[in-house]
Amino acid sequence: MKPDFNLTLYLVTDSGMVPADKTLAQIVDEAIQGGVTIVQLREKTADTGAFIALARSLQKVTKNYGVPLLINDRIDVALAIDADGVHIGQDDMSLVEARRILGPNKIIGMSVQTAAEAEAAMCDGADYLGIGVCFDTETKQISTDALRGPAGVRQVWEHALEVGPVRAVTIGGVNEYNAVHVLDYTRSAKGVPLEGVAVVSAIMAAEDPCAAAKVLRSQVSFAMERSWASKQATAYVDRSAASVCQAAAGVVARVRATDGARPLVQHMTNAVVMNDCANACLALGGSPIMAPAAEEQADLARNVSALVVNIGTLTSAQIPGIRAAMRCARLYNTPIVLDPVGMGISTFRKSFVYEILRDYGVHVIKANAGEVASLLGSDEVSMQGVDSIGAGFSDPAAAVSALSRRHRCIVVMTGRADYVSDGTSTFAVRNGHPMQACISGSGCMVGTAVATFIQTVAHEDPLAGALAGLVAVNVAAEHAAVSADVRGPGTFRPAFIDEMHRLSDDILLSEMRVERA
Numbered sequence: 001m002k003p004d005f006n007l008t009l010y011l012v013t014d015s016g017m018v019p020a021d022k023t024l025a026q027i028v029d030e031a032i033q034g035g036v037t038i039v040q041l042r043e044k045t046a047d048t049g050a051f052i053a054l055a056r057s058l059q060k061v062t063k064n065y066g067v068p069l070l071i072n073d074r075i076d077v078a079l080a081i082d083a084d085g086v087h088i089g090q091d092d093m094s095l096v097e098a099r100r101i102l103g104p105n106k107i108i109g110m111s112v113q114t115a116a117e118a119e120a121a122m123c124d125g126a127d128y129l130g131i132g133v134c135f136d137t138e139t140k141q142i143s144t145d146a147l148r149g150p151a152g153v154r155q156v157w158e159h160a161l162e163v164g165p166v167r168a169v170t171i172g173g174v175n176e177y178n179a180v181h182v183l184d185y186t187r188s189a190k191g192v193p194l195e196g197v198a199v200v201s202a203i204m205a206a207e208d209p210c211a212a213a214k215v216l217r218s219q220v221s222f223a224m225e226r227s228w229a230s231k232q233a234t235a236y237v238d239r240s241a242a243s244v245c246q247a248a249a250g251v252v253a254r255v256r257a258t259d260g261a262r263p264l265v266q267h268m269t270n271a272v273v274m275n276d277c278a279n280a281c282l283a284l285g286g287s288p289i290m291a292p293a294a295e296e297q298a299d300l301a302r303n304v305s306a307l308v309v310n311i312g313t314l315t316s317a318q319i320p321g322i323r324a325a326m327r328c329a330r331l332y333n334t335p336i337v338l339d340p341v342g343m344g345i346s347t348f349r350k351s352f353v354y355e356i357l358r359d360y361g362v363h364v365i366k367a368n369a370g371e372v373a374s375l376l377g378s379d380e381v382s383m384q385g386v387d388s389i390g391a392g393f394s395d396p397a398a399a400v401s402a403l404s405r406r407h408r409c410i411v412v413m414t415g416r417a418d419y420v421s422d423g424t425s426t427f428a429v430r431n432g433h434p435m436q437a438c439i440s441g442s443g444c445m446v447g448t449a450v451a452t453f454i455q456t457v458a459h460e461d462p463l464a465g466a467l468a469g470l471v472a473v474n475v476a477a478e479h480a481a482v483s484a485d486v487r488g489p490g491t492f493r494p495a496f497i498d499e500m501h502r503l504s505d506d507i508l509l510s511e512m513r514v515e516r517a
């Protein structure tokens with residue numbers, strides 16, 4: 001009988017990464033203790049005799065734990081040690097031939113990069129697919145054409161699911177920082193996840209392979225059971241406006257009732273709005289921090305409740321800091337709110353936004369219509385500088401919903417009416433005041449507010465968290481605009497902060513104007 005196998009955390013070995021004071025078998029032993037569920041021995045230069053000897057030494061370990069051992073490419077080595085199976089690539093012996101030699105009781109996995117390759121491997125009887133190359137990797141020479149990113153992996157996976165029952169992992173540059181993003185992002189439209197991730201260097205090159213495997217295993221479990229994408233896939237209920245408003249008010253009550261434990265909101269933001277965002281965050285009940293240096297992100301990340309990435313005054317010098325902050329946020333599953341300010345105005349901004357969405361993903365995109373158009377690759381909305389101009393989308397609800405589904409995140413689109421979507425439920429929000437458009441940074445303050453409120457519910461009900469932030473700012477603006485001391489934009493700005501400070505969940509609940517879109 002073919003052995004049972006579990007693809008949750010798949011270790012592909014590389015003896016070139018073994019330090020002088022250890023053996024490959026010791027590393028595999030530690031990695032299995034940390035949570036590795038299946039092992040592949042991959043030796044690119046070993047002679048046949050040495051390969052077989054190494055395979056035997058690993059087999060002693062894997063058998064001890066009941067973990068399957070597969071051999072990369074070499075059917076002869078697999079036969080020699082009676083391994084549990086093989087993993088073969090597109091340029092290796094054909095799957096049909098390998099099956100004929102190994103028989104029905106051995107596991108055969110196959111590497112695929114395209115939907116057609118996946119379909120062919122399934123028709124030829126592959127037991128699982130290794131879909132790659134997800135991200136660039138230093139472990140193996142990869143041509144840039146082969147890089148798929150999570151979006152490309154999802155396409156291959158969705159096609160495979162349409163063909164029939166299939167099991168798969170993804171491989172290439174996957175590590176503890178991006179595993180949750182990769183598994184969330186690659187879920188099919190119906191929410192079906194890959195079964196796990198395959199890694200080489202994330203474990204083989206780690207100082208402590210057991211600890212590295214533990215973190216990775218816990219990240220995979222998070223993506224399977226606790227991330228919002230996992231909950232949306234298993235228990236999604238289409239929402240009424242009343243229920244989402246109630247939930248948003250509850251979020252505000254929770255943050256405002258904190259007994260000193262204010263959410264720490266890390267801002268990688270622009271120079272124009274930094275002070276306003278810090279004050280808005282404080283007024284709403286958060287605790288702002290603006291720490292841009294790459295060097296301090298690892299120290300900070302453990303205590304950060306939410307991260308805002310705002311590219312309003314992006315420079316090359318800021319990029320390492322933003323990348324470090326996003327990487328660390330991902331390790332702690334801290335929600336990330338992206339404000340892609342003016343991304344359509346230059347290739348520099350656009351490329352950076354596409355890159356961070358590919359490499360880290362975000363929990364919320366907060367954008368104006370021009371930025372949403374740019375993200376969707378649509379020319380329906382024009383920009384003047386960082387502002388959206390013209391009438392906007394003919395169907396704004398469809399636009400935000402499409403963007404949300406593409407990036408598996410909440411989308412908040414600001415404008416004359418605002419829209420919030422989780423890809424299934426979309427709401428139009430009619431709160432706010434024209435005076436908001438007369439001061440700089442009012443959109444950026446929405447990003448701050450979303451981050452301040454979302455942290456309590458980021459993995460349970462991010463739609464409510466995002467709505468809470470949006471409406472809090474808009475209702476505060478309505479109050480400020482009619483306040484007796486306000487004579488124009490200059491006096492509106494401080495009144496706006498005052499009103500954010502005075503907000504309560506009751507006020508919000510009674511004044512929210514939210515409807516299904």
Ligand SMILES: Cc1ncc(COP(=O)(O)OP(=O)(O)O)c(N)n1
Nearest residue numbers: 012072087088089090111130171198
């Ligand atoms: C799980 C998994 N997926 C893909 C590969 C790559 O295999 P292949 O295409 O045969 O390339 P090499 O590993 O031989 O360089 C893999 N090994 N494991």
Ligand SMILES: Cc1nc(C(=O)O)sc1CCOP(=O)(O)O
Nearest residue numbers: 132133137139172173199200201
């Ligand atoms: C062996 C291998 N195969 C790949 C494929 O996509 O087919 S990527 C890869 C190397 C993966 O190494 P790391 O986890 O260190 O990035």
